[in-house]
Amino acid sequence: QYRKYLENKKVMVLKEEETIYQTEEDKTYSKEIVKEIDKRHDKMFRNILSRKKEMINFLNDFLDFKEKLEETQIIQCPTDFITRLYKSRQSDILYRLKDKPVYFLIEHQSTIHPEMLLRIWEYIGEIIRKETIRGNSIYPIVIPIIIYTGFQKWNLPTNFDQKQYQSKNYQDYAISLSYNLITVHDYTYEELLKKKTLFSSIMIIEKCKDEDEINEQMNKIIEIIQEPK
Numbered sequence: 001q002y003r004k005y006l007e008n009k010k011v012m013v014l015k016e017e018e019t020i021y022q023t024e025e026d027k028t029y030s031k032e033i034v035k036e037i038d039k040r041h042d043k044m045f046r047n048i049l050s051r052k053k054e055m056i057n058f059l060n061d062f063l064d065f066k067e068k069l070e071e072t073q074i075i076q077c078p079t080d081f082i083t084r085l086y087k088s089r090q091s092d093i094l095y096r097l098k099d100k101p102v103y104f105l106i107e108h109q110s111t112i113h114p115e116m117l118l119r120i121w122e123y124i125g126e127i128i129r130k131e132t133i134r135g136n137s138i139y140p141i142v143i144p145i146i147i148y149t150g151f152q153k154w155n156l157p158t159n160f161d162q163k164q165y166q167s168k169n170y171q172d173y174a175i176s177l178s179y180n181l182i183t184v185h186d187y188t189y190e191e192l193l194k195k196k197t198l199f200s201s202i203m204i205i206e207k208c209k210d211e212d213e214i215n216e217q218m219n220k221i222i223e224i225i226q227e228p229k
Contacts, residue, residue, distance in 0.1 A: 045108040049093045057197040062182050101140035108147045120144045120179050144179040149206040196224050
């Protein structure tokens with residue numbers, strides 16, 4: 001059913017917003033149902049990355065830190081301020097280092113949100129505001145990470161510089177803010193299999209285009225799980 005939904009969604013995301021769906025399958029998998037399944041999809045990613053071990057594996061695997069992080073170094077933070085800004089969203093994950101004002105903000109996207117930079121800007125502003133309320137005069141470092149698993153190519157700017165008005169005279173005063181984009185289709189099956197984590201296994205399944213690929217890749221994942229290590 002999930003595979004069927006994905007195939008149908010792949011067609012739907014390429015259609016116009018106002019399209020009236022004619023086929024029986026289109027009626028079954030209406031926009032409302034797609035939104036509901038997307039919420040469950042987001043919840044799956046949130047549940048996985050709510051496990052500290054998986055979060056550490058994810059950060060060390062996909063970001064380039066000078067020193068690897070340990071599980072004991074991070075704590076998960078509540079995201080009540082995020083749900084207040086975007087009440088319909090449930091996919092946000094927020095961690096911070098225990099002894100340093102460094103945050104990791106994770107957002108899962110299965111579709112392309114045109115104002116992602118603005119959303120990240122607002123998230124970061126709320127995190128800084130909470131730090132100042134606690135009496136911290138030094139602004140924290142916030143590392144925003146977008147995990148994108150959609151079918152269409154991500155064609156949005158990842159940096160404010162790419163979207164702001166360009167002027168040589170005022171460029172030194174432009175806002176500098178960017179997010180880290182992790183796109184499932186940028187990785188090969190082999191690269192993801194080598195990581196040997198629950199998160200990478202989910203990424204592999206997200207990459208599969210049909211039932212045959214799912215069967216082939218799931219067998220490889222099972223082989224890894226069954227290794228004595």
